[in-house]
Amino acid sequence: MDGRLPKDANAALLSNYEVFQLLTDLKEQRKESGKNKHSSGQQNLNTITYETLKYISKTPCRHQSPEIVREFLTAMKSHKLTKAEKLQLLNHRPVTAVEIQLMVEESEERLTEEQIEALLHTVTSILPPGPEAEQQQSASDDVAMDEEDPA
Amino acid sequence: MFVLVEMVDTVRIPPWQFERKLNDSIAEELNKKLANKVVYNVGLCICLFDITKLEDAYVFPGDGASHTKVSLGFFDDILIPPESLQQPAKFDEAEQVWVWEYETEEGAHDLYMDIGEEVRFRVVDESFVDTSPTGPSSAEATSSSEELPKKAAPYTLMGSISEPGLGLLSWWTSS
Numbered sequence: 001m002d003g004r005l006p007k008d009a010n011a012a013l014l015s016n017y018e019v020f021q022l023l024t025d026l027k028e029q030r031k032e033s034g035k036n037k038h039s040s041g042q043q044n045l046n047t048i049t050y051e052t053l054k055y056i057s058k059t060p061c062r063h064q065s066p067e068i069v070r071e072f073l074t075a076m077k078s079h080k081l082t083k084a085e086k087l088q089l090l091n092h093r094p095v096t097a098v099e100i101q102l103m104v105e106e107s108e109e110r111l112t113e114e115q116i117e118a119l120l121h122t123v124t125s126i127l128p129p130g131p132e133a134e135q136q137q138s139a140s141d142d143v144a145m146d147e148e149d150p151a
Numbered sequence: 152m153f154v155l156v157e158m159v160d161t162v163r164i165p166p167w168q169f170e171r172k173l174n175d176s177i178a179e180e181l182n183k184k185l186a187n188k189v190v191y192n193v194g195l196c197i198c199l200f201d202i203t204k205l206e207d208a209y210v211f212p213g214d215g216a217s218h219t220k221v222s223l224g225f226f227d228d229i230l231i232p233p234e235s236l237q238q239p240a241k242f243d244e245a246e247q248v249w250v251w252e253y254e255t256e257e258g259a260h261d262l263y264m265d266i267g268e269e270v271r272f273r274v275v276d277e278s279f280v281d282t283s284p285t286g287p288s289s290a291e292a293t294s295s296s297e298e299l300p301k302k303a304a305p306y307t308l309m310g311s312i313s314e315p316g317l318g319l320l321s322w323w324t325s326s
Binding site: 012013014015016018019022023026033041042044045047048049051052054055087091096098099101102 | 152153154155175179182183186187188195196197198200223224225271273314315316317323
């Protein structure tokens, strides 16, 4: 590596959805331009964009849109969370209280049980489930649920 | 997880006739130089985001043996030390996997951490090792990924799964 210092190491946080859009557009552009003159030099870019896209495509941001993100951020205003916490909720779409506790620092002091429920409701009603949640949903629909998780 | 970082760089490219091609070749050069490479103290570079007139912005994920190795697919060097597993934990020699000895009133349940299972972990630390070659920077011109010493990973994440909600996803979802 050159060891070039970035001007500002944390210039901006990006949501997984933004990265998903960026990489999808990049993939389209590269397909359209067609040429492979520099294919050996572009191998690293191909690898990293492919793998990252693969990872993100399995997460809830897969079905997000700019409108959904906007709606989510508006709804989040009343919950008094930090930018980083809102980003975690956006990226991971928690469905249980224990997940909220992981993503919101000192949640026991900052949120009551009702507030956690309200937060979960906001998150799950605005953000679409990811591809894996959909698979779990169709699997569990066939089986009767009574045992809860070991929490 | 992913951040946008601004960098200033001088890229040497051959002269092109049309301005559009100029921007494309700058983008290509920068991606060639940085995509899938670790930038010291920042993280793993994914790709070029945009070229502004004077500066460039990049996308990185960051923030932030007996070790359990975890992979995101696009990044592999993630370790969870034994003390950061769900406690109490033991290593099952026969199965060669770690086990969470989960206790309830009925007794201990052994929850196995099978290889290939999806886990949720928290990043607790990151470490950068300067693996840049000590030779002149003209070495960049060749495909440098093979020249990096294979022993030290330039960027390693330390993870933990010792909180409620962490560990195998199957431990926490109702089914």
